[in-house]
Each structure stands twice: as C-alpha cells, then as structure tokens.
Amino acid sequence: MSDSSPKASVPSELTLRSSKLAGFVFVAFLGTTFASALWLLISGKVQMLAPDLSRDAVLNGEVTHKIAKQLSAASVPQGVADLERGVSWLAFNDTGTRVRAGCTGWLFLTDELRINRNARANAGTKAGVVRDIRQRLAQRGIELLVVVVPDKSRIASAQLCDLRRPAQLLDRAVNWVEGLNAAGVSAVDLASALQPSGAEAFLRTDTHWSETGAAAAAQAIARQVQAMGINATPHKVFEVTVQKPALRAGDLVRLAGLDWLPLAWQPAAQTVAATRFSEKAAEVQGGADLDDLFGDDNLPDVALIGTSFSRNSGFLGFLQQALGATIGDFSRDGGEFSGGANAYFNNPAFKQTPPKLLIWEIPERDLQTPYSEVIEYRPTAPDVSRAAR
Template structure:
C-alpha cells in the first residue's frame, strides 16, 4: 500500500491593513494598561503601604501560599486593579447574577457569606487551640475574681437554612458549634450556644443582605444572655432602666452587598435593599427612692473611688465582633440586664482581635470588671488561631 503524499501546509493569509492598524492600537492599549498597573503597584510599595510579612507567621503559612496571598491582596488595592475589579463585579452581577467569591446568592433577595460554608484547613486543630485558649483565659480571669461567659452566635446559613435555595452547607459543619460549646462546658466554662434560641425564629432573626442578625435575633440573644448572668448570681451595676421606642423606617445597607463589590452601583441595580426601623433606647429614672450615698463618701467629699468615678463604671464588659455592634444588641442587653455595660466589641475582630485589645486596655488593667461576656461567631471557631494576650 502506498503512502499518500503529505501536502505542504498552506501559507497563512497576510493580515489585512485594518487588522495591522488594529493590532498596533491593541498593543499600545495593553502596554498602557500594564504600565499603569505597574506604576500603581510601585506607588503602594514606595509609600510603604505594603506589609511584606505579618507580625506572626508559620512555615505552614509560607508553604501553602498564605504569605504571597496577603501581598497579592494588598497589591490589588492599587487604583487600576481596584477599578478593574469593580467593573468586573458589576458586569458579572448584571449579566450573570454572580455575587463573586466572598458572597453567595440564596433564595431571591437573600445573600450569604461564603466563609460560613467553607471547611477550613486544620479545622479541628484550630478549634481545639481556641478551646484551650478560652479555658486558660477563664482560669486567669478567675484568679482575679473575674467571671467569664461565652456566647456562640450560630451561622446565618444554619438558622436561615430555608433561604439557601440550592446552596450547599457541608455536613462537616453541622456539629462544629455544639462540640466546641460542649468542650467548654465540660471544662467548667459558662457557655451559651445561641442556636437553640434563634432556631425557632429562623430567617426572621437575620438580615437578608447582611451577615448579621436583625433586631429580632439580637433581642432574643440578649434576653438569654441576661438570664445566664442572673443565674450566675451577679448583680450588674450601675443599675439603669431603659425605654425602647421604634425609630422610623430607613434603608439599611447590607455588608454582603459591599463584600460582593456592588454597593457603588445605582441602588436600582443592587440586590434588593431592605428597610429597618432601628430601635432607639433612652435612659429613664428607675422607680423607687434614689439611693443614698454612703456615710464615708459624705464626710468631706473626698472618697477617691467616687472622685475617679469608679463606682459608676460598669462591672460587665462585652467583647466580641460586629454581631455585638449591630442591630442594637448592646441596647437590648443593657435593657435586659437593667444596667449599663462596657462595650469593647470590634468590627472584623474575629476570635482574638477584640479580646487582645480589651485585655491590654486600661479599662481592663486599671478598672477590671466582675464579668466578661465574650460573643464569638460560629464561623470563627475553626479559622487559624491568633494567640490571646492577657494584660497585667
């Protein structure tokens, strides 16, 4: 059998004059874009706005790309990458209804934080490290006659599961909060799992376009925490009565809309916004006769504690995350306790951020409370652990 002759490859057609002119302009535009990106990143480096290495890192972080990921994330804050990312997010949302890597769309109008649905690397080891840290902290606080009450806030995707509409919540996450709470309780740490309180409320306890609870959820959580404080035998001071009154309806921007990179769009193009009537709290005089000053304080008026105002400082301190700073949680907790509290929660504080800031704060080191209430979101239980430092 003879082998068929191999035909010579056809000579490619020469590009047209229009294609040659267009390619020059395309190359020029690409060069300008690359140069602008390089200059923007160079400016960030020159202005020393890049943290090349975090304060603490491990060999495991380096091997798994955590360090380079941090640098890349900082470089993305240059002007050109930032503007390109905004345009990409807008196009993906308007054309494909895509909310990006950090946010997931559930049922119509409902958004969820992707982090709640992730299974973290070294999840069990991280959770165990945090468990031991809380146990150690409780022991150190007890040596100073300070009580600790931990409240674990369940995931929105757990309580409002009926609004997931096709989103998958991994089965590995179903027991992470209950096991962690049980571990603390077995070690003698007073701990509340807020899931049984919020589960009967379902989606009505959460904001649609936000990671946080709404006032219904915040009030229910405050009530059960206040009940635990009373059960511990602590009398919160200074006593203060509060009157609650609903405010006017107003649009409440959702943090998930911001995380999805869509909050800069015209309102009619954003995910459906929600309106909230935020409760307004007003201090009112408690019923009954005004308390009389101790005799020691009336002799010459030189009671040092009274002059410094220590007697009026709250003996309950609240630390935690943005859950404590949203939907009037502090207001509802103060009303339920019938006393003012010191709020030291921190937006974005995750597990250790607020605790480390508070325990190094003069508010703790110089005027320690009798009780620390620590609010911790479920989604932070298995993330990498940052050590807790207790001030002197």
Template sequence: MDDPKPLPQLPATRAAKVVAVILMVFLFAGLCFNIRFAATTASLLPHALTRAGLLDGAVSKELAGRMADTPVAADAARMQRALGWLTVGDLGPRVRQGCPGWLFLRDELNVYADGERHLAERAATVAAVQRELARHGIALVVAVVPDKSRIEAQHLCGLYRPASLGARLSDWTTRLAAEGVPVVDLASALRSVPGDAFFRTDTHWTQDGAGAAAQALAQHIRAMREPLGSGVSSQPGYRVAGKPAARRPGDLVRLAGLDALPVSWQPRAEIVAGRDYLHVAQAAASADDLFGDADLPAIAVIGTSYSTTSDFVPQLALALGKGVGNFAREGGKFGGSARAYFTSAAYAQTPPKLIVWELDERDLQAPLEAEDDVVVPKSGAVGTVASR
C-alpha cells in the same frame, strides 16, 4: 518597468467609520489611564531598591501588590465585579447567593484543614482565660453566634453547606462545658424569632434576632451560681425610640464590590424600621456617688461586630436591668477584642464582675492567628474588683 499604479481609494463604509470611532475612543481611554497611572508611579516604587530584593523577587512582589491598590486597578476590579453580577449573577469569591435576595458569607461554608485541632486549641484558650479570671473574682460566660447559613437554612435554596459543619457548634459547647466554662449556644433563641433573625444582604442579625439572643443570654446569666449583686450597678439608662423605615445597605453587597452600582442594579436592599436605644446619663444616687462610681457597668462584653450591631448590648442591659460595657470590635474575630480589652486601662482600673465573650461560629475552626493567643494579666485586677 512602469511604476505601480496606486490602488483605487474606496469610499469609507459606515461600518468602517464605526470601527474607527471605537478605536479612537479606546486609544483615548488608554491614554487617560496611562496618565493616571503615571501620576501614582512615585508611590508605587518600593522605598528601598536592593540587589538582593531584585534577585529574590521581593521588589517585584511589592510592586505588584502596590499596583493592585492603584486607582486604575481598583476601577478595573469594580468594573469586573459589576459586569460579573449584571451578566451572570456572580458575587465574587467571598459572597454566595441562596434564595433570591438572600446573600451568605463564603467563610461560613469553608471546611478547613485541621479545623478540629484549631477548635480544640481555641477551647483550651478560653478555659485558661476562665481560670485566670476566676482567680481575680471575675466570672466568664461564652456566647456563640451560630452561622447565618445554619439559622436561615430554609433560604439556602441549593447553596451547599457541608454536612461536616453540622457538629461544629455542639463540639464547641461540649468542650467548654467539660472544662467548666459557662457557654450559651444562641441557635435555639434565634430560631424562635417570628421573622428573620438575620438580614438578607448582611452577615449580622436583625434587631429582633439580637433581642432574642440578649434575652437568652440574660436568662443564663441570672441562673448562674454567683449572680451579680443588686447593688453592684445601677439600672441601665436607655430611652427607646422608634425609627422610621429606611433602606439598610448590607455589608455583603459591599463585600461583593457592588455598592458603587446604582441602587436599582444592586441586590435588593431591605427596608428596616428599627429602634434607637439612646443612652441617658444617670444622676448620682447619693453624696457618696458624686463621681458616678455606682453607675460603672459590672458586666463587660468582648467579641465581634455582632455585639456592635442591632443594639445587642443595650438590649442585653435592659434584659438584665444592669449596665453593660461594650468592648467588642468589628473584625475582632476570635481573640482581637479580648486581647485589646485585657491590656486596656478600662480592665486594669475598673474590672467587671462578669465578662461576656461573644464568638462567631465561623471563626472556631479557621486557621489560628497571632491574635488568638489571649492571655489575662496575672496582677492588677483582684484588689479593684473586691473594692467595688
């Protein structure tokens, strides 16, 4: 039997060469990713490997979680987010787009199971805090920041906001009012802003929006039954200076995972000409005030990132003509900053006469968390307040 003849070697076509180059690039990229992955393997493995952990899946779950945080996984996620945005306008699970250029946080649009019960429990917590503070001679006022999707509803452009969320604000304020807790719904103040009350690509209010909220809150505080005494605190020391217009990146762009893209590929950023509120130290008014006791703020603000952005607290201080201490925390949600403040040395040693508790509407019906359990210390504040 004759040996089989070799098949004729056909010349490589142009298409075959292109496919070969693509395959080589793909293999080389895979090699680079594998090398990078191997360099992080030591940090990926769980610290303690046990037979029980292997059998019940705890080890594999921890390994999967750590793999998701590796540079390879992070790069792949960023690439996926970029491709989704550039091809179909997808913004990921946390961000939604309304009218062109207007982004909204998905959390504002969520309808939670047992949402009414969660809201009622949070209202009961606030009422309990108010009663305990009153025993120490400290007043409380609650300021509610409405959803951006509520105030800027004209910019939703078909983005669906469930109708069941319409009564969320009124339900909250009604419950607190029934408990005797002073509460300020800032919705009407924000709707009165001539321009935009919220940034287009950010969850937060603009400087004009924060200013309108500060004015409304200051008016409510001045009308309270027991107004702050004129001698309790000095005038706030702020010098207001204009800032040149500059690009302001939005936190919703970052949340959508698009902040690493070239600026021209990202959702269009806003050009904002803001103002700087520069704190100016106050000189001692008398020999008895050499240690600055008279300049201690009589008002403390606890709350969320709304109180740390757009100069809300400086604008509130100027509207009241009194010093205001800012103890809000970004990401504090309902009770984070309150828990931190009530256990701090600032509260124990120099308690205020009035606490402003700023809250987000979107957090009121969200599932309850451990930090939502806010308790005021039952001792240590009365004598200090009375002496000021």
C-alpha cells in the same frame, strides 16, 4: 495530489487596527498597574514578610496570598476589579468569591461555607486559649461567659436554595461549646435562641443578625447570666423608641464589590425600623451617696467583648434592657476571635476597674480558622475594692 488543508483566513483591515489598539491598551494597563503596585512596595504600605513568619505559612501560600491581597488594594487594580464585579453582577448575577447568592434577595458570606484546613486542631487551640483566659480571670474574681453566634447559613438555611452548607460544619459550634462547658467554662450556643425565628433572625444582604435575632440573643444571654447568679449593676431603666423605616445598606453588598453601583442596580436593599434605647434619668433618693452615684460604684460591672455582631441591630441596647443595667461595650468591628479580647485586655478600663462578668461574643465561622492573632493577656494585681462588690 491536491492540497486539501484549509487555507488560513486573512484578517480584515478593521481587525488588524482593533487588535493593535487592544494590545496598546493592555500594555498601558499592565504598566499602570505595575507602577501603582511598585509604589505601594516602595512607600512601605505593603508588608512583605510578617514578623511571625512560619514555615507552614510559606509552604501553604499564605505569604504570597497576603501580599497579593495588599497589592490588589492599589487604585488601578481596585478600580478595574470594581468594574469587573459590576459587569459580572449585572450580566450573570455573579457576586464574586467572598459572597454567595442564595434564594432571591439573600446573600451569604463565603467564609461560613468554607471548610478550613486543620479545622479540628484550630478549634482545639482556641478552646485552650479560652480555658486559659478563664483561669486567669478567675484569679481576679472575674466570671467569663462565652457566647457563640451561629452562622447565618445555619439559621437561615431555608434561604440557601442552590447553595450547600458542608455536612462537616453541622456540629462544629455545638461540639465546641460542649467542650468548654465540660471544662468548667460557661458557654452558650445561641442557635437555640435564633432558630425559632428562622430567616427573620438575620438580614437579607448583611452578615449580621436582624433586630429580631439580636433581641432573642440578648434574652438568652440574660437568662444565662441569671443562672450564673450574677446581678448586673448599675441598675437602669431604658426607654425604647422605634425609628422610622429606612433602607439598611448590607455589608455583603460592599464585600461583593457592588456598593458603587446605583442603588437600583444593587441587590435589593432591606428596609429596617431601628430601635433606639435611652436611659431614663435617675432620681437621687434622700441620703444617697453622691460619690457612689457619680463615682466608681456607678461604673458597669459587666463588660462585653466581641465582633461587629455586638455593634449591629441594637444588640447592646437589647442586652442592657434584658439585664436591667448598663454594660461596658468593648467589641470591635472585624475583631474575629482575638481582636476584641486584645483591645480590652490592653485597655486601662480592664486594668483599673475590672468587671464582675466578662461576656465574650464569638462568631461560629471563626471557631475553626487559624489562631493567627495571639491574645496578649497581661495579668495585673486584682482590684480588691472592685472585686469585693
């Protein structure tokens, strides 16, 4: 019987040499990557175990995920990741795991399309935190207004194209806001204010709203403040200047790992004419109290806490213009649900000169995420002189 099995092919000399070279390069890469990661561990720049470590976090892989995320920030892994991201985008129009491409020119944050584990319980926990803080503020004579910024993928849904927003997310902001209102907490979902503008309410390659969206949101909040019977002070008049159109770098391009590419190779940037707000100089009337003009009475009695939405597209300026008064801005980039609140409640400005009204801006995508950063509200004695005004 003849042997009919196929004969193994003999690799060429070029294949043998190139395979050895590839092996050496791969081993060198692994060694360099390991050394950079080891340095991060030795230097203490990576926190192995969180101080509030829980059994649930260990069993669900949150600990290893956090460590891996910190190690990936080493120079070698980061450089290789950037290279991979650039090649994937140029060759396959792939934007990675953190960003999703919708219709032509439109990018969306993956977090907006994700169904969170224990979503309902997480949302309930955060609603309970808000109710508790509202009660604590009320004891000091401070009103609270919660405003929820709807997802870009909800308002600009016409630009999703092949992307799909899970049906489970349809009413999450509506239900959360309605629950707060039923519990006596003033809360508003800004979706109704942004929906008439549709996709124009958001920037194409950025997470945040456009100036059209920011202005509409500011008007809706001002109407709610007026309905609460609050008159923001000190009263100011603002001059508005529209700047020359300029390219607006989108944060989703950075999150996709494409911001290092030449501008022509990145997703098409958007041109924006930014609006600048400036206070008109106040005239001192006869008999005016100079101590009040330059003292404590001239401090804003409305404070704003929140996320980068409050710091983008001139939102603060639009809100101050809508209220006709200056506002104390204590929002924080990357603050999510707890960051801005924690920063403000531990700020001497809150303890020494509490406001009449606190506006708390929260993105919809943060409503159902785990309540990982506990808000530390340390009650102090009420400022009687300020609360009486």
